[in-house]
Amino acid sequence: MQDRSRMPYTDAMVHEVQRFIDLVPSNLPHAVTCDIKFRDYFIPKFSKVYGPVFTLYLGMKPTVVLHGYEAVKEALIDHGEEFAGRGSFPMAERINEGLGIVFSNGSIWKETRRFTLMTLRNLGMGKRSIEDRVQEEAQCLVEELRKTNAKVQEEIDQVVGRHRSPCMQDRSRMPYTDAMIHEVQRFINLLPTNLPHAVTCDIKFRDYFIPKGTTVITSLSSVLHDSKEFPNPEVFDPGHFLDKNGNFKKSDYFVPFSAGKRMCAGEGLARMELFLFLTTILQNFKLKSLVHPKDIDTTPVLNGFASLPPPFQLCFIPV
Secondary structure, eight states: OTTGGGOHHHHHHHHHHHHHOOOSSOOOOHHHHTTOOTTTTTHHHHHHHHOSEEEEEETTEEEEEEESHHHHHIIIIITTTTTOEEOOOHHHHHHHTTOSTTTOOHHHHHHHHHHHHHHHHHTTTTSHHHHHHHHHHHHHHHHHHHOOOHHHHHHHHHHTOSSSOOOGGGGGGOHHHHHHHHHHHHHHTSSTTOSOEEOSSOEEETTEEEOTTOEEEEEHHHHHTOTTTSSSTTSOOGGGGBOTTSOBOOOTTOOTTOOGGGSOTTHHHHHHHHHHHHHHHHHHEEEEESSOGGGOOOOOEEETTEEEOOOOOEEEEEO
């Protein structure tokens, strides 16, 4: 580096290359990128300056970021086929050798996903048989726990009672419980930036040209924490999924399982398990923290792509 002061033309050429390069679809000046943290917490700062579609350079690789419901929906739903590729993830590529449902591409991914969905359906996903298996597993979990919400427990008492296990048919009569489960998934923001996508062909997206193979990050956090859809999005409030009459209301902004062709293949099974496990546990136990609720730190532990919960200690008190 001591040589640089005596090599003005070389130094100027390096600066000019950096100035002249055309980022896809826009550039980020050094003044902004200096506080970048590759999680969605900083992405809103960029979107306010550059709009819902912009580029970040991850190392030497340009990566397009889509921020907000409209941009994410337009890409994953309206242009689902073009954005169905999986972005490069070197560690997974080395371990999986291009196989598996999560990080594969092309015909391998299509065949694997088709096989996965068929197998899950054959195992009973979406049918009463798989619900019975989940109920059995939930009961086993309860028995093992034997060796918080008051409103949820009240709803369980009113709808299910104490003499039978909860079932999926109960969910339509338990709007607060359903809303609470949705709010947990919205609030925890498990995959803030989703798994990386990639465009499968050259595409003109809005006013930008995105070359085939470009990695695309879809900010699920910007959708799940959109203040237009969810007032006070940083506050945990099951009311985000309840109408003025206390009935459960769906939201197109609820995308914890992603959307489009790459959305989670096991979404139906996961929704069933979340409802049955939670209601079965709260039917049998009252949950009590070892510390005052105000002292509980719910700040997620960031780990790669995911926001993981910190460790908690709870007492399961039989009811």
